[in-house]
Every structure is written in structure tokens, then in C-alpha cells.
Amino acid sequence: MPLTRYSAEAFGVLTICLVGLLVLLGLVCIGYTLYLRSRVLKQGFILLSYFSGPWIIRITFILFTIWWGFGEIIRLNYIRRPGRVLNVLDFKWQENVCKFYIVSNLGFAEPCLFLTLVFLLRASLQNIDTGILSRKWNGKTASCVLLFALPMFVLQLFLILIGPELREDRKELPLYFTRTARSMQNSNDIALCSYPLLNTILLGLFTTVLTAYLIWLGRRILKLVINKGLQKRVYTLIFSVSSLLPLRVLLLGLSVLSRPEHFLFEALAFSAFLVLLCCAGVCIVILVYCPVADCLALGNLNDLEARRRVILDDQNDTASLIANQTHLDESIGISPERNSDASTKRGSISFRTFIRDEPSSGPFVELSLFSPSRDENPSGSPPPVGWPMMSSPTHVHGP
Numbered sequence: 001m002p003l004t005r006y007s008a009e010a011f012g013v014l015t016i017c018l019v020g021l022l023v024l025l026g027l028v029c030i031g032y033t034l035y036l037r038s039r040v041l042k043q044g045f046i047l048l049s050y051f052s053g054p055w056i057i058r059i060t061f062i063l064f065t066i067w068w069g070f071g072e073i074i075r076l077n078y079i080r081r082p083g084r085v086l087n088v089l090d091f092k093w094q095e096n097v098c099k100f101y102i103v104s105n106l107g108f109a110e111p112c113l114f115l116t117l118v119f120l121l122r123a124s125l126q127n128i129d130t131g132i133l134s135r136k137w138n139g140k141t142a143s144c145v146l147l148f149a150l151p152m153f154v155l156q157l158f159l160i161l162i163g164p165e166l167r168e169d170r171k172e173l174p175l176y177f178t179r180t181a182r183s184m185q186n187s188n189d190i191a192l193c194s195y196p197l198l199n200t201i202l203l204g205l206f207t208t209v210l211t212a213y214l215i216w217l218g219r220r221i222l223k224l225v226i227n228k229g230l231q232k233r234v235y236t237l238i239f240s241v242s243s244l245l246p247l248r249v250l251l252l253g254l255s256v257l258s259r260p261e262h263f264l265f266e267a268l269a270f271s272a273f274l275v276l277l278c279c280a281g282v283c284i285v286i287l288v289y290c291p292v293a294d295c296l297a298l299g300n301l302n303d304l305e306a307r308r309r310v311i312l313d314d315q316n317d318t319a320s321l322i323a324n325q326t327h328l329d330e331s332i333g334i335s336p337e338r339n340s341d342a343s344t345k346r347g348s349i350s351f352r353t354f355i356r357d358e359p360s361s362g363p364f365v366e367l368s369l370f371s372p373s374r375d376e377n378p379s380g381s382p383p384p385v386g387w388p389m390m391s392s393p394t395h396v397h398g399p
Contacts (some may be wrong), residue, residue, distance in 0.1 A: 012078020
């Protein structure tokens with residue numbers, strides 16, 4: 001079923017708009033991450049540095065997502081039609097753009113996205129002293145992501161380069177196994193991008209191995225999580241990745257059943273794009289936005305505690321002055337030294353009574369744990385519940 005002009009433009013415009021929203025979400029999360037990092041460094045929230053430790057890898061994950069989004073734009077037929085951006089290039093250069101898209105997105109951006117996701121999840125199982133609190137953790141993780149993605153990049157590039165020779169040597173091999181672009185029916189000067197089946201199969205193998213590892217990793221994390229909110233986040237993340245990534249590969253593989261100009265191909269390609277877009281959005285929200293928002297909320301609670309302490313001090317001073325004045329009126333014959341001792345004593349009793357009347361449960365006691373001036377726990381005393389242990393005889397190591 002051939003595409004109408006309006007259908008092609010609708011798919012292209014919608015893709016560009018969704019990529020723009022993804023970029024906007026990524027930039028907002030990058031700003032939040034940098035803002036949290038500056039607060040941790042300037043205001044001295046030492047304990048919150050545990051949650052802001054992987055800030056470079058979080059930003060790197062967003063940058064890989066933005067890279068992938070722009071790659072999805074350059075493969076669109078919408079920008080190749082007469083009068084559009086890529087129409088000024090000849091057929092050979094447009095075909096090279098399609099090859100660059102395959103190597104860039106399927107060979108680099110997507111593998112790096114998956115690997116960064118793995119390392120962000122794996123960080124929660126590592127030893128804190130040598131994990132995300134280590135100054136070298138971000139650099140080592142970025143190096144590992146690029147190193148592990150290199151074989152996939154080389155293989156995808158190799159398949160693209162040997163594609164023409166493979167077609168000449170093996171005549172029985174269908175063209176859709178290696179073809180990266182097809183010419184438009186009414187114009188031989190326009191090259192429309194397609195997905196070579198060999199490159200898609202290679203991406204599927206990589207995705208299968210990584211999805212299995214993520215499921216196993218998620219099960220280990222769920223055994224250690226005691227907060228129901230965090231459990232929901234982990235379940236959502238693992239379910240999204242384990243279902244959407246294989247679905248994308250399946251849709252890309254089915255796209256070889258139709259031509260790039262037909263509605264079926266464009267619908268499958270757009271669905272595959274939308275699937276990974278949703279997966280990337282969920283990962284950004286859960287792995288970047290939610291941890292940063294939680295840390296900023298703890299910082300706001302710390303500010304609230306400081307203001308509350310100031311108010312309590314003011315009320316204590318007022319109560320002490322009232323108690324001292326009442327005592328002076330009732331005991332005129334008492335010596336100044338004794339009067340001063342008694343008034344101070346009554347003032348302190350009034351303050352302690354005021355504190356005792358406050359509710360014992362609530363955020364006030366917990367807030368003091370995040371005070372920037374608070375030192376570490378005394379030796380032998382247990383850490384706060386739910387807070388990572390800075391030193392313990394046993395550690396949970398990642399795989």
C-alpha cells in the first residue's frame with residue numbers, strides 16, 4: 001500500500017515532535033542533576049553525595065538518548081523529499097547518510113544506551129567505598145561502556161562495508177539482508193533508508209543477552225529493596241526494558257516485508273521508534289529524575305529543619321524570659337545569685353517541656369540525619385535505617 005503525501009508528512013512531523021520532547025526532558029534532567037551536584041558541593045550535604053555520585057553517567061545516558069533521537073530524524077523520508085533538507089544531496093550521499101544512521105544508531109547509540117543502563121543498575125549492588133562514592137567510578141564506568149560497545153560498533157560497520165561485496169558473491173541472498181537504502185519509485189535521485197536484516201539480527205542478539213542480564217540484575221536488586229516505592233520503580237524499569245527492547249528488534253525485522261515508500265514499512269519503523277522512545281523516557285525518569293528529585297526533597301527537609309530549630313530557639317528564649325520575669329515578681333526577697341539560678345532552672349524546664357510536648361514521630365528526628373554540620377555516627381552506633389553503611393564487615397558486590 002503506497003504512502004500518501006499526508007501520511008508520510010504525518011509520520012515525519014510526529015517523529016520530530018517526539019524527539020523534541022525527549023530532548024527537552026533530557027535537558028531538564030541534566031539541569032536538575034547539575035543543580036543537585038552544586039548543592040551537594042556548596043552546602044556540604046556529605047551523606048547525599050551517595051545519591052549524586054553517578055551524576056556524570058546519568059548525564060552521559062541522556063546524551064546518548066539525544067544522539068539516538070537525532071539519528072532517528074535523519075533517516076526520515078520526510079526530510080528527503082523535494083525541497084527538504086537532504087534533497088540537496090545526490091543519491092550516493094543520501095545512501096551514505098543511511099549507512100551512517102545504521103552504524104551510529106544500531107551500532108553505537110543503542111548499545112551505549114543499554115550498557116549505561118546496566119551500569120547504573122549495577123552500581124546499587126557495588127561496594128560503596130569503591131563504587132559510586134569513588135572519584136574514579138564515573139570515569140571507569142564511561143570507559144567500560146565505550147569498551148563494551150566497541151565490538152558491536154565494529155561488527156555493524158563491517159556488515160555495512162562488506163554489504164555490496166556480499167551481494168555480488170552470494171546471488172541467492174535476498175537484497176534486504178544487506179541493503180541500507182532504496183531509490184524512490186518516481187525519483188531515482190532520492191534514497192530512502194531501510195533496515196538491513198543482518199544488522200537487525202546482530203542487534204537482536206546483543207539485546208537478548210543484555211535483556212537476560214538485566215532481568216537477573218533486577219532480581220538481585222529487588223531482594224535488597226525494602227521500600228515499596230523503590231520496588232515499583234525497579235519493577236517498572238525491568239518490565240519496560242525486557243519487553244520494549246525485544247519488541248523494537250522484532251518490528252525492525254518485520255520492516256523488510258515492505259518497501260520504505262509503503263505504509264506498512266513506515267508504520268513498523270515508526271512503531272519501533274516509538275517503542276524505544278518510551279523505553280528511554282521511562283529510564284530517564286526512573287534513573288535520573290526520580291533520584292535527583294528525592295535528593296532535592298531531602299535537602300528541602302534539611303532547610304525546613306534549620307528554620308524549625310531557629311523558631312524553637314526563639315520560642316525557648318521567649319519562654320525563658322517569661323518564666324524568669326514571673327519568678328522575679330514572686331520572689332523579691334531572694335538573693336540575686338539564687339534568683340538567677342532558679343530562673344535559669346525554670347527556664348530550662350519550660351524548654352524541655354515544650355520539646356516533650358512536640359510529637360515524637362515525624363520528620364523532625366529524621367531530618368537531623370541530613371544536617372550538613374552533622375558528623376558521622378559514633379563508632380559502634382548503627383547507621384540510620386534505610387541509609388547505606390559507609391563501612392561494614394560484609395559488602396554486597398556486583399556481578
